[in-house]
Amino acid sequence: MNMKVDLCGVTLNNPVMTASGTFGSGAEYSEFVDLNKLGAVVTKGVANVPWPGNPTPRVAEVYGGMLNAVGLQNPGIDVFCERDIPFLKKYDTKIIVNVCGHSTEEYIAVVERLRDQPVDLLEINISCPNVKEGGIAFGQDPKAVEAITKEMKKYAAQPVIMKLSPNVTDITEMARAAEAGGADGLSLINTITGMKIDIHRRNFVLANRTGGMSGPAIHPVAVRMVYQTAQAVKLPIIGMGGIMNAEDAIEMILAGATAVSVGTANFANPKVTEQIVDGIRDYMEMYKVADIKELIGAVHDR
Amino acid sequence: MPEKFEEIVSIISQEKIAEGIYDMWLGTEEIAAHAKAGQFVSVYCNDGTKLLPRPISICEVNKEEKAIRLVYRVAGGGTAEFSQMKAGETLRVLGPLGNGFTLGEKSAFLIGGGIGIPPMLELAKELNCEKQIVVGYRNDELFLVDELKQYGEVIVATEDGSVGTKGNVLDAIRENGLKADVIYACGPTPMLRALKQYAAENDIECWISMEERMACGIGACLACVCKSKEKDHHTNVNNKRICKEGPVFRAEEVEL
Numbered sequence: 001m002n003m004k005v006d007l008c009g010v011t012l013n014n015p016v017m018t019a020s021g022t023f024g025s026g027a028e029y030s031e032f033v034d035l036n037k038l039g040a041v042v043t044k045g046v047a048n049v050p051w052p053g054n055p056t057p058r059v060a061e062v063y064g065g066m067l068n069a070v071g072l073q074n075p076g077i078d079v080f081c082e083r084d085i086p087f088l089k090k091y092d093t094k095i096i097v098n099v100c101g102h103s104t105e106e107y108i109a110v111v112e113r114l115r116d117q118p119v120d121l122l123e124i125n126i127s128c129p130n131v132k133e134g135g136i137a138f139g140q141d142p143k144a145v146e147a148i149t150k151e152m153k154k155y156a157a158q159p160v161i162m163k164l165s166p167n168v169t170d171i172t173e174m175a176r177a178a179e180a181g182g183a184d185g186l187s188l189i190n191t192i193t194g195m196k197i198d199i200h201r202r203n204f205v206l207a208n209r210t211g212g213m214s215g216p217a218i219h220p221v222a223v224r225m226v227y228q229t230a231q232a233v234k235l236p237i238i239g240m241g242g243i244m245n246a247e248d249a250i251e252m253i254l255a256g257a258t259a260v261s262v263g264t265a266n267f268a269n270p271k272v273t274e275q276i277v278d279g280i281r282d283y284m285e286m287y288k289v290a291d292i293k294e295l296i297g298a299v300h301d302r
Numbered sequence: 303m304p305e306k307f308e309e310i311v312s313i314i315s316q317e318k319i320a321e322g323i324y325d326m327w328l329g330t331e332e333i334a335a336h337a338k339a340g341q342f343v344s345v346y347c348n349d350g351t352k353l354l355p356r357p358i359s360i361c362e363v364n365k366e367e368k369a370i371r372l373v374y375r376v377a378g379g380g381t382a383e384f385s386q387m388k389a390g391e392t393l394r395v396l397g398p399l400g401n402g403f404t405l406g407e408k409s410a411f412l413i414g415g416g417i418g419i420p421p422m423l424e425l426a427k428e429l430n431c432e433k434q435i436v437v438g439y440r441n442d443e444l445f446l447v448d449e450l451k452q453y454g455e456v457i458v459a460t461e462d463g464s465v466g467t468k469g470n471v472l473d474a475i476r477e478n479g480l481k482a483d484v485i486y487a488c489g490p491t492p493m494l495r496a497l498k499q500y501a502a503e504n505d506i507e508c509w510i511s512m513e514e515r516m517a518c519g520i521g522a523c524l525a526c527v528c529k530s531k532e533k534d535h536h537t538n539v540n541n542k543r544i545c546k547e548g549p550v551f552r553a554e555e556v557e558l
Contacts, residue, residue: 079538
């Protein structure tokens with residue numbers, strides 16, 4: 001039985017990865033999960049310099065999900081290269097670095113710094129809803145998506161995956177723009193912008209007022225967008241959005257995802273990523289699926 | 303690295319001890335053996351629509367019985383769910399989490415405000431020094447006072463003046479002319495802010511236990527940060543993770 005998948009020319013031992021921002025660089029969760037069992041670890045977004053992030057409260061629970069407005073707090077690329085990459089290199093898993101910036105120049109600085117680093121893939125975050133400049137501003141206009149993708153391709157040594165926002169009228173338009181810009185793959189979806197109000201205090205629960213919604217409540221939206229995008233472009237897709245278990249992950253793969261990222265579920269169950277790998281294997285055994293590639297995009301009408 | 307355990311624990315007992323305040327003993331495999339004063343546990347809801355664990359401070363540890371005690375306030379749907387559970391039912395718990403208090407031998411104030419009082423009980427048990435335990439409540443719905451009295455002198459303040467000093471914990475300290483060489487405190491931010499200032503003015507050591515909305519509880523998600531004076535070794539910015547570097551900090555290390 002084969003669980004290996006090819007993602008932009010990189011072979012993953014299995015399609016299960018972590019969603020950026022929920023898993024740090026893996027150190028904390030390595031106390032609960034054997035990182036060797038994961039296809040890849042996708043790191044928290046990293047910028048060219050340290051970012052302090054947003055004021056607290058940064059998270060709020062909502063029905064079937066949560067909102068976050070962490071604001072891409074990160075230690076900056078230098079500390080990341082000195083500490084986090086060597087940590088991850090100890091494991092038999094692929095390293096995908098999520099890259100963030102306020103401007104094209106800042107994204108370029110990170111991507112250039114990573115040129116000679118032992119990382120496998122880059123995931124470019126043009127979809128964070130919680131920072132004022134950069135982030136989503138690049139991800140809601142197809143011309144901007146194409147332009148930033150081209151810039152990334154110009155400077156990157158590793159394959160470039162563009163992470164798309166669901167907060168758009170037509171995500172396939174952004175996907176096509178990234179493809180036109182030369183992207184090697186796509187990640188979707190980032191969080192859906194939301195808001196929570198405390199009716200007793202009559203204030204916003206998050207200091208940032210709005211936050212990105214994640215969790216099982218957004219899963220059907222993510223499956224739909226992955227399916228539509230898979231129909232629209234030829235690029236490999238990393239599917240994410242509310243994956244809580246193997247069933248959710250398999251749905252994403254059937255919709256057209258080559259790999260999946262598990263995010264918010266880690267908070268509800270720190271061992272969930274490893275359990276999802278096991279659950280996919282059980283499913284393949286049950287249905288005698290010899291190669292996981294048979295499942296990618298295999299959904300059909302009833 | 304301190305060990306953390308994810309366990310299915312059984313509820314040994316649960317009772318309501320004041321309006322909205324519940325007292326629950328949990329039987330654990332490993333958590334009790336590794337827990338100490340000032341640490342907390344993450345308690346997961348059985349209702350799958352509530353994803354995030356609830357961080358709850360450890361009130362007491364009984365290592366012989368492998369049990370931990372949580373005294374918590376019902377603050378929303380998750381804690382409401384816990385409060386309705388009965389002995390014999392089970393909960394999923396992750397812990398012990400956070401750093402806990404650093405124990406010393408100096409004459410100490412143990413100061414708790416509201417739902418910040420419970421961790422003072424285990425601290426009072428573990429501390430081997432002269433102790434004055436100052437506790438602040440809203441009204442005459444007191445809890446844990448008799449148990450705290452086993453370990454030291456207990457001074458009570460109530461906001462409405464129904465018991466002890468009318469006012470807050472600092473009012474009680476001033477009214478009674480109390481003195482100590484170190485403060486250990488847990489409670490609402492305005493109380494911690496006032497104690498930080500009091501400690502600075504009187505040049506005494508001050509440890510405070512902080513609270514913030516959390517998601518992962520183990521230091522990965524960066525939800526529960528507080529502003530720190532020095533650049534933190536992990537974050538490389540002036541933010542410390544309350545769930546990981548904390549929840550207990552030297553007062554001068556953090557901005558309140």
